[in-house]
Amino acid sequence: MENENTRFKVIAGGPLKVTGRFQIKGPDGEIIETAEAVFLCRCGNSSNKPFCDGSHKQNGFAE
Amino acid sequence: MNDPRNRQYTNGDITVFWVPSKCIHATTCFRELIEVFNPGRRPWVNMDGAPTRKIIEVVNKCPTQALIWKNNQDLTEEEQKAQRSVVPTEETPRTLSGQEEPTSIRIMRDGPIVVEGRFSITGSEDQKLKPSTLTSFCRCGASRNMPYCDGTHRKIDFTDQNSAYGE
Numbered sequence: 001m002e003n004e005n006t007r008f009k010v011i012a013g014g015p016l017k018v019t020g021r022f023q024i025k026g027p028d029g030e031i032i033e034t035a036e037a038v039f040l041c042r043c044g045n046s047s048n049k050p051f052c053d054g055s056h057k058q059n060g061f062a063e
Numbered sequence: 064m065n066d067p068r069n070r071q072y073t074n075g076d077i078t079v080f081w082v083p084s085k086c087i088h089a090t091t092c093f094r095e096l097i098e099v100f101n102p103g104r105r106p107w108v109n110m111d112g113a114p115t116r117k118i119i120e121v122v123n124k125c126p127t128q129a130l131i132w133k134n135n136q137d138l139t140e141e142e143q144k145a146q147r148s149v150v151p152t153e154e155t156p157r158t159l160s161g162q163e164e165p166t167s168i169r170i171m172r173d174g175p176i177v178v179e180g181r182f183s184i185t186g187s188e189d190q191k192l193k194p195s196t197l198t199s200f201c202r203c204g205a206s207r208n209m210p211y212c213d214g215t216h217r218k219i220d221f222t223d224q225n226s227a228y229g230e
Contacts, residue, residue: 004183006166008200010210012187016176016200021165027172027223040176044204049226050170063187063209 013062015039015052024050071145074110078146079122079132081108086129093197094169096121097177098214100130103197113214173222175199175212186210
């Protein structure tokens with residue numbers, strides 16, 4: 001999309017990289033992150049959800 | 064119910080009726096069940112996206128009855144006839160308020176990442192994925208439609224234990 005605010009990059013066997021202008025809200029609507037770049041867990045095993053903590057390497061996550 | 068913009072969707076079990084003129088864009092439907100109600104897609108209702116009881120639960124939460132449901136055996140003759148007709152175009156609920164807002168990324172409890180706004184997606188092999196203004200990414204690791212959510216998190220009982228937001 002032209003002039004997008006935010007870019008999502010799916011990292012093979014790893015997290016979702018998010019860059020640009022965005023706001024992350026948790027399940028109760030609370031703002032949990034407004035940084036300009038974050039890595040979000042995709043494997044389901046992070047101990048710091050919704051962020052990546054590298055657990056995908058231990059559990060052999062593949063899509 | 065005779066507005067030509069009205070739509071109905073069935074999974075063979077129940078039928079969901081969509082009345083655009085009653086919709087106030089409360090967004091309850093897609094916040095709760097993006098696998099079924101996705102305004103970024105055509106048709107925007109996918110009745111195969113979740114079990115019937117889950118669809119009923121979410122339709123019942125629509126604050127204006129823009130969405131209602133009926134058991135298929137309770138349909139009127141006219142409604143049964145409409146079921147078989149092919150409808151070429153449909154409106155979708157308007158979801159974007161201000162284009163200059165930062166992209167909204169919502170973490171759904173025990174569920175996907177729901178993204179709304181202006182954004183691009185690049186796949187794991189550097190390919191550009193289909194642009195959209197609303198999508199949901201898998202967070203449980205088990206979707207069969209990666210990187211998107213396909214509802215599998217419910218089947219595997221994915222939970223938000225060990226999260227940064229105090230679960």
